[in-house]
Amino acid sequence: MRKINPKDFKLATRGTSRGINKQIALTLIRTHQPVSRAELARLMETNRANITFLVNELLEEKLVREGAQGNQKIRGRKPTFLYLNSQKSIAVAVDVRASRTFIMITDSIGKQIGEIVNFPTALEPDKFVQSLGHEVRKALSEVAPGAIVDGMGFVIPGMVDHNSGVVLHAPALKWKNVNLLEPLQQEFGAIDIHLENSGKACALSQIWTTHSDGSALNDIVFVSVSDGVGVGVVINGEIMRGKHNTAGEFGHVPLSIDGPPCSCGANGCWEAYISNPATLSRYFGRSMTNRQPQSVDIADFTIEDLIIRARSNDSKALTALHSTARYLGLGLASIINAVDPSRIYIGGELTEAWDIIEPHVRDAIKERALTGDLGRISIGIVPAGEYPRLRGAAALVTAPAFAAPKVA
Amino acid sequence: MRKINPKDFKLATRGTSRGINKQIALTLIRTHQPVSRAELARLMETNRANITFLVNELLEEKLVREGAQGNQKIRGRKPTFLYLNSQKSIAVAVDVRASRTFIMITDSIGKQIGEIVNFPTALEPDKFVQSLGHEVRKALSEVAPGAIVDGMGFVIPGMVDHNSGVVLHAPALKWKNVNLLEPLQQEFGAIDIHLENSGKACALSQIWTTHSDGSALNDIVFVSVSDGVGVGVVINGEIMRGKHNTAGEFGHVPLSIDGPPCSCGANGCWEAYISNPATLSRYFGRSMTNRQPQSVDIADFTIEDLIIRARSNDSKALTALHSTARYLGLGLASIINAVDPSRIYIGGELTEAWDIIEPHVRDAIKERALTGDLGRISIGIVPAGEYPRLRGAAALVTAPAFAAPKVA
C-alpha cells in the first residue's frame, strides 16, 4: 500500500501501459535469455500478439536482438530466441579509492570488456580528473576503439549528492563539498555521469546481477568492511536514499556510545569496532602490551597479513579476528532488526577469512536478533575478485534502461 | 530507479492507465477538497475531458460526491465542487494495550464518529475477542446504528504477521504466536480485518493525515515512547515491512551492548534507556540511593507524575528526564544516520514534557548526526490527545482506497 505523493506524482499517458510492459518484457528477456516470444507470452501471462508489438519495438531500439532458432524435441515451428543486445554502447566504471583508482570498461549490459586498469589517485580534484581523462581514453582506445560511450559511473568512498554531483564528505580522500561533476563534464563532454556512494553502489551491483540460481531478491543490504564501513540498503528493488542521499550509514550507528573514538568524531560507532584499522589496532594493541618484538613495519601490515597469520595459528591474530567477528555480528543484528532484509551481502578484505569468522558472526547475530527467523538470515559473501564496487559503478549507467518507469 | 521483480511483477492492462489516473485524481480531491473539475485538470496538468471521465467513474463508485457551486469573483461559469464521499461506510479502529483496549468508530475517510470508548483488556485471546465483540456492537449501535462496517483495524503492541493475522510476540500482552484473525472473523463475520504493529500504524496515521499546512511528506519515521519503544518507518510513501514484517525495530538497536538489560533479553537496547519504566527506575534508583522517604507507592507512580514533579522543581525528576532526553536523542541520531527521513514524529507520554527535554534531545542528535543537515532534522510532536494509534488503526481500513495501484 503506497501513498501517492500529491506534490510529485506522474500521470499515466497513452504510452504508459506500453512503457510498463516493455520494461517487464525487457526484464524477463534479461533474466531468462535465451527466450522466445511465445515463452515470453507465457511468462507474462499475456497473448503472443502483444509480445510481437513489444518485441518489435525493443528490436527497433536495439535493446534486444534475435538469435539462432531454438531446437525443441517436439512438433511445431521452432522458436526464434531473443537476447539482450550488448553491442549498442559502452559504459565506463570508475572506483575511486584512497590510494589507487580503478577503471573497468563494460558493454551496455554491464559485462566486463578487457582488463581492469588502475592508477594512483591524485587527491587534488583537478589533477585527479586530468589523470583520469588520460587513463580512460587510453583504456578505451585499447579495449573498444571507436565505441560510443553511453555513460560513466563513479563510486566514491563517502557521502555523495547523487543529483548535483557534489562529494559532500569523503574522509579517505580528504574531499569535502567538492563538485566533481562539473570538471568531469568538461573533461569528457556531454555523456551521462553518475556519482554514488560505494556502499549504495555495491548494493546496486547485487540487485542487478542475474544469479545463476535465478534468485531475485529485491530487499537486501550490502555491508562493505574496509578502511571504513559502507552500507547500502535496497528496499523493494530501490536504493534507500533518504532526504539528503545519506541514508544507510549504519557504520556510524553505535555499539557503545562510550566506545572507542571513530573517524566521524563520535564514539563507539560500529565502524570503530570492525573496520580494518580497528582490527589491526586491536591486534597490535594486544601484541604491544605483551611487549613482543614486531617483525614487520606496522604501517605496511595489512588485514590480509593478519588473516595469513591467523591461519598459521597466531593466536593473537585469531583473537583479534574473532573479536571483529563478534562485533560484526552484533552490528548486523541491528541492521536485521531495523530493516529485516531477505539477505545480507558482506564485502571487503575480511571476507577472505569468512570460514574463520562465520561461526562467531552467527553467534553474535543470534544473541541480539529479535526472533529466531531473523537470526537465521541468509548471508552472502562477495569476494574482492568480483569487484562489487566497479560492477556497482557500471550498474549506475547500465541499469536505468531496465528499471521500472516511474508511475503514479 | 526501481528494479522490476522478475518473479512478482504486474502487467499493465487496458485498465491500468485509468486506474492510475483515477487514484491520482482521488488523492488530489482528498488533499485539495473542495475542488472543481477544472481545477483538478490544472493540478494534474491534463485536459478537462479526461477529468470528466475519471470523475464520473468516481461518482458512480460513490467515492466522491458533488457539492455546492463555488463562488469565484471572476467571470465565467461557476464550478461545481467535488468532495470525498464519507457517507459510504464505517471503519472500526481498535487499539489493544496492556491494561485497556480502546475503540474508535470512523467514517470511510477516517474521521472520528462519536466518543472513544475503552474497556479492560482480557489477556486470554478468547475472552478478549468475546468482550471486544460486545463493546464494538454496543458502540456501533449507539454511534452509527445500521451502518455498513467496511472493515476493522487492530493495533497491537508487538510483532504481527500482517498477512496471516498472527500475533508473533507481544510481551505486554503475554501473547506469542496467537492467531487473532480467526476468532475475530468468527466473531465479526465476513468483514476486512487488518492487524498491525503499533509503531507501523502510528507512522501510517501521520502519512495519511492531511495536514493543514499542506505538507505531504512521504519519508518519515514515527517513534512511540511508552512501556516499550515502537518505531514505524515510511519510505517513499510505503511502510517498511521487511521479509518477516518485523522491520523498524530500532527500539532494540543498542546504545551500548553492555548497557542495562532489556525486556527482549539483550543488553543496552535503546528501549532499555528511554522507555517509561527505564526513566522511572532511573528516578527511583537515584532517589533510593539517597535514602529519601517515598511519599507515594512506586507501583502507581507514572511518567506523568514524574513530569509533574519535574515541573515543580524536583531536581531529581528533572535529572531523570534530562538523561532520558539525551538517550532519546542519541538513539534518534542512529535512525537519522540510517534512514535520513524528512521528518521524525515522536509520540508517547514523554511528549508532554517536550518543552523540558527538547534542547537535550537536539544536543544529543547533533552530537552523533553525521552532517549538519541531518542534525537539523524536523521533529514533530504527536500528543496522546491526537490518538495516533487509533488513527493508524483506522488508516489500515480507510487508506487502501487511496493507495497507488501496484504496477510493473
Added chain:
DNA sequence: CGCATTTGTTAAAACATCTAACAAATTAGG
C-alpha cells in the same frame, strides 16, 4: 504426404488518452 502442434503475425474489436470544438453559465461593461 497429411495432420497435429507450436510459433509468430495480422485484422479487427474494445477501450484508453487527447485534441478540438461546443454548450452552459456567469461577469464586466457599455
Added chain:
DNA sequence: CCTAATTTGTTAGATGTTTTAACAAATGCG
C-alpha cells in the same frame, strides 16, 4: 438590458493501446 469575454464542463472524433480471434509459417510424427 444586451453583448462580449471568460470559465466550466461535455461531447465527438483522432490516435494509440491491449485483447481477441483468426491465420500463416514451420516442424515432427505416423
